[in-house]
Amino acid sequence: GLLAPLAHVVVYAVGSTALIPATVFTLMGAVMFGKLLGGIYNLVGATAGAGLSFLLARSLGRDFAARLATRRLQDLDARAGEHGFMLICYLRLAYLPFGPLNYAAGLTRIRFPDYLFGSALGMLPGMFLITAFVDELTNLGSPADLLTRRFLLLLILFGLSLLLPVLVRRMLPAIHSQARITGPAPGR
Numbered sequence: 001g002l003l004a005p006l007a008h009v010v011v012y013a014v015g016s017t018a019l020i021p022a023t024v025f026t027l028m029g030a031v032m033f034g035k036l037l038g039g040i041y042n043l044v045g046a047t048a049g050a051g052l053s054f055l056l057a058r059s060l061g062r063d064f065a066a067r068l069a070t071r072r073l074q075d076l077d078a079r080a081g082e083h084g085f086m087l088i089c090y091l092r093l094a095y096l097p098f099g100p101l102n103y104a105a106g107l108t109r110i111r112f113p114d115y116l117f118g119s120a121l122g123m124l125p126g127m128f129l130i131t132a133f134v135d136e137l138t139n140l141g142s143p144a145d146l147l148t149r150r151f152l153l154l155l156i157l158f159g160l161s162l163l164l165p166v167l168v169r170r171m172l173p174a175i176h177s178q179a180r181i182t183g184p185a186p187g188r
Contacts (some may be wrong), residue, residue: 005041008032012045017052022098026108026127038135039128043120050102050119057106081109085118092122094108094165129158 012025029042080087088110091101105115133154145151 001018004032007040007079009045009048013048013052016046016049016098017056020101022049026130027134030131035128035132035135039131042131043123043127046098047116047120050066050098050123051112051116053099053102054106054115061103061107067118078109079112081106081168084108084110084114085092086167088118089122090165090168092119093125093161093168095162096124097164125161125164129154129161133158141167 008025008029011093012022012029015025016022025045029038029045032038033041088105136154137150140151159185
């Protein structure tokens with residue numbers, strides 16, 4: 001019914017915070033809601049779960065982790081805090097394990113808005129591709145449908161999405177050199 005999308009988002013957020021693999025909820029969203037709505041609800045649920053896990057780790061473990069950090073880890077933590085949005089966006093593009101990344105990021109200096117928006121943007125391409133791919137799989141009429149243009153295109157796009165982190169990594173030196181030329185962003 002009308003509460004199904006809200007229930008899915010809540011179950012996704014709470015379940016992924018409890019370290020149930022997020023893939024389970026992504027598959028459920030694709031099967032229940034299809035490509036577009038499933039992608040939207042999955043992204044909202046995943047982002048909410050990421051935020052909830054981050055805040056839980058931040059409130060329960062940040063001070064403890066900061067006390068245990070060596071000088072090298074403190075330097076990395078400071079850099080993560082400065083570049084949190086780009087770091088999280090990049091790590092989300094790389095399809096790293098969802099739950100551990102959520103909790104680990106909560107132990108760093110990364111600001112919550114940077115984390116939340118970096119997560120949403122970084123998960124966006126993969127979430128929609130995986131949701132669409134699963135929707136196509138569940139709607140196959142015969143094995144011959146595996147050779148349709150739509151299915152093959154999704155398969156190719158998913159394969160290319162695995163290369164996104166490599167592309168971003170190659171672009172980062174140009175972004176950093178441009179930032180040095182123009183100086184820091186206002187308010188930083």
